[in-house]
Amino acid sequence: MKSRLIYWLVYAVMWLFSALPFKVLYMLSDLNYWLMYYVGKYRRKVVRENLKKSFPDKSDAERLQIERKFYRYLSDYMLEDLKMIHMSAEDLYRRMTYKNTEQYLELTEKYGGIIVMIPHYANYEWLIGMGTIMKPGDVPVQVYKPLRDKYLNELFKRIRSRFGGYNIPKHSTAREIIKLKREGKKIVVGLITDQWPSGSEKYWTTFLGQETAFLNGAERIAKMMNFPVFYCELIKTRRGFCEAEFKLMTENPKETAEGEITEMFAHYLEQTLYREPAYWLWSHKRWKASKAECERN
Structure with a gap:
């Protein structure tokens, strides 16, 4: 009962805020920035440490x-x-x-599906509208990590499915994709690939000069289904506007070496961050442990 009440309260507040025009929202955002950065100092230590380790050649003023x-x-x-x-x-x-x-749609048609590897960058949540560029009947799949609270989990699923997205919980990814394929659906599977990986789903490489673990789930699914793999290059063109470009990494994932696709993703993301570093989620505790520490546990 308590969780359900929280759900409706949260939804009511979110609904009211979302009804405001962008101009008003950005005025609130300016205030929120000041409170978050100067008053609450939200994760400033984490952000500064991440930036210092990632861009040691930049000056303190640049960082x-x-x-x-x-x-x-x-x-x-x-x-x-x-x-x-x-x-x-x-x-x-x-x-x-x-x-x-054009290439995105062509390969979706040819292979029955593609994988899109997405970073936590710019307006990445707005990619839930990908269905608008797909053919009628094709399915944009969003893989998500379920929240512990079932009501809040349903709230975010509801938001993310507004534009035709098909939500799949992380632990059911392979099963659900196979099911859709057997039903004759052509699918585009969007996977956020740059967060700290849990469990054994880790591929280690050097990223921004640091030993870094990446999720290898997108690569495993691509090889299992033989779906071409794209990197989603996001560019924040101005406030409230973003551009997504789909860059083909491989058309034949089964012909790639183990870890090669995940390595390519790390390289593409690195280039994105060197171009414009500010729009990545630096507040994440991205480098929680070294490879040696993970192997000991």
Whole structure:
């Protein structure tokens, strides 16, 4: 009962905020940035340590500039995420535009599905509108990690399925994808691939000059289904607008070496961050442990 009450309270607050026009939301975001950065100092130690280790050649002043720009982005991202409750498909498509859709659609048709590897970058949550660029009947699949609270979990599933997305919990990914394939559906599977991996799902490489573990689930699914793999290059063009370009990494995943696809993703993401570092989630505790520490546990 308590969780259900929390669900409705949270949804009511989110609904009210999402009804506000972007102009007002960004005024609130400016205030939220000031409170989060200067008053609450939200994870500033984590962000500074991550930036220092990732960009040791930059000066303190340069890293401070990235840090402040990151917090402004983070504040915008929080409210832009809420806005999805009210956004129309037309408005979402206007604000999240897509490039290289011809190859994306061609290979989806040819192989019955593709894998899109996505980083926590820019307006990545707005990719739930990918169904607008797909053929009628094709299924945009979103793999997610379920929340512990079932009511809040249902709330976020509801938001993420507004534009035709098919939500699959992480632990059921392979089973659900096989089921959709057997039903004759052509599918695009979007997988966030840059978070700290849990359990044994780790591929280790050097990323931003540091020993880093990546999820290898996208690579395993691509090889199992023989789906071509794309990297989603996200570019924040201006406040409230983003561009997604799908870059083909491999058309034949079964012909790649073990770890090669995940390595390619890490390389592409590294280039994205060297181009514009501020729009990645630096507040994540991305480097929780070394490879040696993980192997000991």
